[in-house]
Amino acid sequence: MDFPYDLVMFDLDGTLVETAPEICDAVNDTLRDLGLPAVDQTQAERWIGHGTHELLIEALAFATGADAKAVRASESLSSTVGSFDKHYQRRCGTRSRLYPGVREALAFLRTNGVKLAVITNKEGRYTDTVLAVHKLRDSFDRVISGDSLPTKKPNPACVHACLHEFGVPPSRALFVGDSSIDAATARNAGVEVWLLPHGYNMGAPIEQCRPDRVIADFPALITKS
Numbered sequence: 001m002d003f004p005y006d007l008v009m010f011d012l013d014g015t016l017v018e019t020a021p022e023i024c025d026a027v028n029d030t031l032r033d034l035g036l037p038a039v040d041q042t043q044a045e046r047w048i049g050h051g052t053h054e055l056l057i058e059a060l061a062f063a064t065g066a067d068a069k070a071v072r073a074s075e076s077l078s079s080t081v082g083s084f085d086k087h088y089q090r091r092c093g094t095r096s097r098l099y100p101g102v103r104e105a106l107a108f109l110r111t112n113g114v115k116l117a118v119i120t121n122k123e124g125r126y127t128d129t130v131l132a133v134h135k136l137r138d139s140f141d142r143v144i145s146g147d148s149l150p151t152k153k154p155n156p157a158c159v160h161a162c163l164h165e166f167g168v169p170p171s172r173a174l175f176v177g178d179s180s181i182d183a184a185t186a187r188n189a190g191v192e193v194w195l196l197p198h199g200y201n202m203g204a205p206i207e208q209c210r211p212d213r214v215i216a217d218f219p220a221l222i223t224k225s
């Protein structure tokens, strides 16, 4: 195979797995416990990308009319985080699904000796559950979550860690994602970025992120390279 990379790093939410339906369910379970109105999935999708903690803060700000800064500083936040945690762990795997062709593309790349990593801003306890319920954990050589390192995307430390671990130069590494955060992470690390249009990107078209390529779907990742 003439695949031009030795390492591919994938974003998780909105790239490998459509997670928004059950994230929205867990947010609404949490809001319901607080007597607050539900949010719709389109709204929740705009908050995906900075990690679940930030998403919950945005949801609480939206539902209460407070600003995010005030929510972040509020004393009740930690108990709400605990409540969300229970709901989200229970919801993981109920309404998420792999995008078409993900499993086949990962298997194909691995068979051809390409190292594979997941780099997500999702907290590790949720990344583990999502990968486990979709039987994806063994498909990756490295998983870096939002709380694995002192910094998260778009800081390039996560990409640098993978390049270092696998001894791959930036010119032989690719980041595949769905958002401006993924594009900025790749640019900050000096690696190419291909974006998929099926994800979230805070509601904006991915062309605005000026990726090296827009790929239509996972089959295109391995056939158009």
Ligand SMILES: O=C(O)COP(=O)(O)O
Pocket: 011, 012, 013, 014, 047, 048, 049, 050, 051, 052, 055, 119, 120, 121, 122, 123
């Ligand atoms: O916001 C999140 O929880 C994670 O999003 P990501 O997998 O796109 O980095």
